[in-house]
Amino acid sequence: MSLHTLPEEVLQGVIGNLSSHQDVASLSLQCRRIHRLCEMSTRRKYRRVRLRDTFDFAKAFGMLLSILKKPRLGLYVRNIQLERSPAVGYGFVESYKPRPAERALALDDLYRLKKAIERLGFELVEKQEKILNMLQAPAIMYDDDPRSPFLAQALAAVLVSVSPMLESLSFCPVGYEAPKLLRLEAEADGEPLPISDYVFKHFLELASIRGKNMPFLQNLRAVRFLVDPNTRVYHSSYYQPYDLFTSLNLVRRLPAVESIRMDAIADADLPSVExxxxxxxxxxxxxxxxxxxxxxxxxxxxxxxxxxxxxxxxxxxxxxxxxxxxxxxxxxxxxxxxxxxxxxxxxxxxxxxxxxxxxxxxxxxxxxxxxxxxxxxxxxxxxxxxxxxxxxxxxxxxxxxADFCCLRNLLQLEDLSLGVHILYLYARGYGGDQLDNGSFSLVDRLPPNLVSLRIYGYKKGMKPRLKGVSQNSLEEQLAKLMAEKDEKLPRLGVVEGIEEPIPNGETxxxxxxxxxxxxxxxxxxxxxxxxx
Incomplete structure (x- = not known):
């Protein structure tokens, strides 16, 4: 039976089982009828949600209300970006002070919003009411309004919870909190630390603890940690301090997470628990x-x-x-x-x-x-x-x-990119089975299943920055590698950085x-x- 002749309910099932927007887009080109069923314009509108400034918040809130009204729209959300940290001006906000609601909502919308908040997993009614109050902040506010970071986190949490097919999540620092032991000690001393209202942070912590028992974040595979563009500690040309451990701890237990990525970061001024x-x-x-x-x-x-x-x-x-x-x-x-x-x-x-x-x-x-x-x-x-x-x-x-480790023992390694000196060190190895420099052979110490080798920083005729290594050692070792690789490393088809130099990354x-x-x-x- 031709795809074009299938009943609409069957086609809807086929379309619904396609996880990739690109696959749906390709299918939509088959005919007008299938294109209509694929709802490509609607998919594009809901594909990504960004929470950077108050303009984004207003748009995202409208999308949230639409998803709560028609839950199938949440299936189209694949990426959410939270780029608003708890920083306002030169300080950080921790606690949220509820105010009278300033966003008018229809009774049906208000009811659906309350139900969505209940499904986040927070048991305290007081917490749920505070989140609702955050979401009822005015539709128009200044970016430095102290309510804006809380609104961003509340929106991010609820949007994630109604987007079951979410594949990728990007977020900036979502708030620092003292370790549990320090909080207990402060409380025992009669000086309890302030309680923070970082909704998105606490939402991810709950989701990590409950794992597969939560009805969301089950398909999240890619996570990216962002530097907040509005609260950089130094000029944008510098590496920015980043609390890497807090971010790792928020996502490491999510059931489907496969990759994490971050750029342009440096050591945190106040690191969290590793x-x-x-x-x-x-x-x-x-x-x-x-x-x-x-x-x-x-x-x-x-x-x-x-x-x-x-x-x-x-x-x-x-x-x-x-x-x-x-x-x-x-x-x-x-x-x-x-x-x-x-x-x-x-x-x-x-x-x-x-x-x-x-x-x-x-x-x-x-x-x-x-x-x-x-x-x-x-x-x-x-x-x-x-x-x-x-x-x-x-x-x-x-x-x-074994105490000894070297590149040769990485039997699964297929793709290797190293600076020329680190390549020498890692091939020579660490531990009891090290070879002296005279008997060392690079080609004999590389992973046996290597497919691609990329060498940074090598220039023909360069002298090694290695004590105890002869001045011509690098050139001789690389020449021997190229001469013997077909015999000793039969899978190695790509070697880069010898004939054409690849510069090292440089601060x-x-x-x-x-x-x-x-x-x-x-x-x-x-x-x-x-x-x-």
Whole structure:
């Protein structure tokens, strides 16, 4: 039977089972009848929701009322972006003070809105009433109105709850709260810390705890952490401090999450509690154009149950104080090596932010052993109290893991991108089975199933920035690689960065080098008809 001859109810079922808007768009081209059933103009209007300024809030509220009236419209929402943090002016708002409702709603709309709030999962009636009051803020307000961050978070929470097919979520910092133990201690001392009203943050926390028992966020696969454009700590040309751990902890337990991404971030001024290891559901982590101290990278890598793809690169931004962050090659590689059974893609572009490499200690000379004291130990009472329930169920560590680790033992790795010196170090390895520089052979220490190799920062004739390595070592090793790869690495079909240099990512010296700034992603996907 031809697709064109199917009854409308059958066609509706076919269309409803297509998760991709592109697939629906292709199907809509078959004939006028199918195009009408696909409702492409309506799909485009509801495809993405952005919450950046008060103009967006007004549009999003109208879309929310339409979805509550016709729930099938919520099936069309695939991406929500929250770009409004709890910052107003030079300070942060924490607590919301209810005011008389200033948004007139029909009784039917008000009833549906109340029911939607009840389904968010908050049990306290007082909390539900406060959220309703947030949503009844005036339709028109200034961006610096202290109610605007709360309205944005309330809208984001309810919109997510009525969008069962939501695939991607982007959000900026949604509020800092002190760890549980510190709050308990403050309360015991008779000086309780203020209670925050960060609705979206608390909504994600509830959803993470209940997991598959919640009727939403079951299809969310991609999460992106954003720097709030309205509350940058420094000029936009600088890396921005970002509380990475809070964001990770909000999404790591969501049932379908696969990838997380962030750009242009630096260490937080006041970091939250690091996530526990081996419990995050994401398998792909991308951190680009950023400058993070190595503990952030280590804890992020360790937080995943299984990691398939990891990308970290510096460059395209300036450092506000002119300092470079510390990268600890061994600590980062050992964290990655714990995922040797799953890691398929690795991309590290960090060498331009380092100095001379010391092979005796296999760490950058900028790194000092004393810095390990600043790492948050796993026996910290604050950490243990924060994740007590999860730590009880933490899967046991495989004690059979060998002390020695090198690239050769990453049997699943297919796509590798590294700076030329890090490539040398990781191929040489760490632990008891290291080869001396005289007997080391790069081609013999690369992953056996490698398909693609990309080398950053190599130039023909360059001298290695490695102590104890001969001046011609890099050139000789790469020449040997190219000569023997077909025999020893039969799957390796792409090698880049030897004949044509690939520059290292580079932290820019000062904000005046505008031509070297990372411009950010073009917002081409936002179109006028989406808010029509």
């Amino acid at each position: 996530p526990p290891p081996r419990l995050g559901n994401y398998t792909c982590v991308t951190i680009q154009h950023s400058s993070l101290s190595y503990p952030y990278l280590v804890y992020t890598i360790e937080s995943a149950k299984r990691l398939e793809k990891f990308t970290y690169g510096i460059g395209g931004r300036s450092s506000w104080n002119g300092m470079l962050t510390h990268f600890h090659p061994e600590r980062v590689f050992r964290a990655l090596f714990a995922h040797q059974a799953s890691l398929r893609q690795l991309d590290l572009d960090v060498e331009e932010e380092t100095r001379l490499l010391d092979l005796d200690s296999l760490r950058y000379l900028k790194y000092n052993p004393e810095e390990e004291e600043h790492e948050s130990p796993r026996d910290d009472p604050v950490y243990l109290h924060e994740w007590a329930d999860e730590l009880e169920k933490l899967p046991a560590v495989d004690e059979s893991t 820019i010296e000062g904000p005046m080098n505008k031509d070297r700034l990372w411009k950010g992603d073009a917002d081409d996907d936002w179109t006028v008809y989406e808010y029509a």
